[in-house]
Amino acid sequence: PLTTEQTARDALALANAQLGERPVHAVIYTHSHTDHFGGVLGVVSQEDVDAGRCKIIAPEHFLAETVGENVIAGPAMARRALFQFGVLLPADPKGHVDCGLGNGLPLGAPGLIAPTHDITKTGETMTIDGIEVVFQLTPETEAPAEMNFYFPQFRALCMAENCSHTMHNLIPIRGALVRNALKWSKYIHEAMALFAEQTDILFTSHNWPQWGKEEVSAFLTNQRDLYKWMHDQAMRLANHGAVPTEISEQLSLPEEFLANDHTRGYYGDLVHNAKAVYQRYLSWYDGNPANLHKLPPVEAGARYVELAGGEEALFDRAQAAFDEGDYRWAVELLNHLIFANPDNDAARCLQADTMEQLGYQAESSTFRNAYLNAAQELRLGPPPNAGQPVRARGILSAMTVEQVLDAMSIRMQSEALGGITTLLGLRFSDVDEPWVIGVSNRTLFYRPDDAPSSADAIVSLSRTLLIEVMSGERRIEDVIRDGLITVEGEVQAVIETFAHLDTFISGFNVVEP
Known part of the structure; x- marks a missing residue:
């Protein structure tokens, strides 16, 4: 039910106005991300749930995973999410354009009502208001607790966020537990075996539906193969001894995936996803002891400045890299300089310009937003400091x-x-x-x-x-x-x-x- 009470309430009002008003007898949380439960109070009240007038249905372990992501890591994740989603950027061609899965995030507070019924196995069936619903559990895919469901009477399959019209994240840059690309692919394959032959409509939590059995089958096939390909090829190179930065340079999407909009990196990015696969199996550490206990950024920055012959010398090298269009090298040099001396205005301005160029060239909206948000903060500073409660009251109340x-x-x-x-x-x-x-x-x-x-x-x-x-x-x-x-x-x-x-x-x- 969307991210916030306000947007969910308006969406339900629109549906009621166009389709006729009906009472809400059940809410399905497909998974443990805020944009899939945060608007629940806009469609049903806690009182209706407590009185048994409405069921809240969720995959097993939903509440534990929701709290783990939104509370335990909430403050850090919320700060990093500003970079991923670009919510503080101006909405214009040089600023925020999209989030990859949708246009933008609502700014209201999310709520939460604890589930009243946990789905614990694939094939579990419920009948709600005369509508049969068949569930497929898909843990450790796009979310730690997630599920798909199928309406036999309507030959309609909901793939939750396990399928989207873009390559998804195997780990979002806002931070999260690493997702299991192999299981993700296998659960899509399982959904094909369970439901594809009986499906005329496929819809997902984001983006638009697929119509017709052939289109549904082709869509599921490409989505399945995308996550399996990233998993297999990243680990193939890892087992040759390649480290994450090398794997992400050596891999490029083959033409089979580039030919389909829904398997391109508008949201997730192969560079980042390849590293996520490595991290899941082999940790953040690349095996080289030189990287086992590196200096923190401030101390390393000061030593790089000294090694370069001073701030001016390091800046000149960065400016030359920028002028040559070598933006990744320029941004690395300037990062050392800024962490050595954050008051170096020339370095901050050039770093902002460099970040902008990287952002403009990014196909992934999350990469673009991150680079452009960094540029904005280098020029204007970070958002004002404020006390950060552990997340929204609605989530806390369900704990x-x-x-x-x-x-x-x-x-x-x-x-x-x-x-x-x-x-x-x-x-x-x-x-x-x-x-x-x-x-x-x-x-x-x-x-x-x-x-x-x-x-x-x-x-x-x-x-x-x-x-x-x-x-x-x-x-x-x-x-x-x-x-x-x-x-x-x-x-x-x-x-x-x-x-x-x-x-x-x-x-x-x-x-x-």
Whole structure:
């Protein structure tokens, strides 16, 4: 149901106006990416779901994968997504043109209602309002938790985001878990075996449908072969000893894929995808010990400047590379110079010009957006820093206690926890499950259990309040002072457990130190 409540509500209103208004009795989340669940509150309310008037259907492990992507890595991923999607670029021929899968991202906040029914196996069938739906689980494809589904009565197949009218990402530049290209191809092949002969309409989460059995079969065949080809050829070269940067230079799309719009790199890019295949099997490390523990960018930059004979000498080399159209070499030289001295305005301006040239030449919209966003930040600076809650309230509200504590763990400031050891029992007014949590070796630990007699304190609170403390909306000292929680035992142990939470900012530097 789209990305945000506002866009989903408007889309449903349009459908109702054109097709006649009907109640929503089920929502299908095809997978665990925000643009496929974030608008749920625009089509159904939590009250309708709680009352059993609407089912929320999702692939198994959906909620865990959603939290892992949008909460655990949320602040960093959101910052990097500005580069991938170019949402801060002006919409004009020299700025943002497209996102590859669609024109652009909505800027509203996503929501989430937890699934009421998990699909756990391929072939599982549900009948909703008299409509039969057959599901195919496809984990570790375009998303860690994903599924396709088929409407037998309408001979219509939904391939979720496992097929699109473009080459997709095996790992998006915003960051994510590496996707399994081999499984991805095999699940498309399985869908062909299960449904293709009975399919007259194929539709996907993005882009337009395919009509007719022959067109459907050809589309699925090309999509299947694209992901298998990238997987096989990247690993063929890897097993010859090629490293990621070499593989991405040696591979080029064959004419069979270049001839079809839906297998070209308008979104994903072969350069990036080849490296993703390598990373999945062999990690980020290319096997050369010279790259095992490299200097960080600032220190390396300073030494490259010294090696070149100073900032002016390095700049002159970069300018010469730019003038020759050797933009990849120019951008590498200037990156060292800017990380050595971010106040070098000439270097920043030339780097921005270089990034623009790389962006204008990119077929992939994500590469274009990243380069042009970098150019904009080099000229204008990064977005203003602001406190970054762990993501939208709608996503937080659907989290389990364990997921809340997982998210809280990455906010624990290790440097402030020296010498602190605590053990607490948590009792929730809105969750029928006690938890034990504490601090040990500067690390938060937790498990569902009754608190032992040795616990420093027993804390009574709501899950909602725990979310507010974890996300930084409330300080534990204020919550205790205002009587919003009950503490039986050592209040100081409670403060020491919850008081040392880091705050993430939304505008950290990327293209400069």
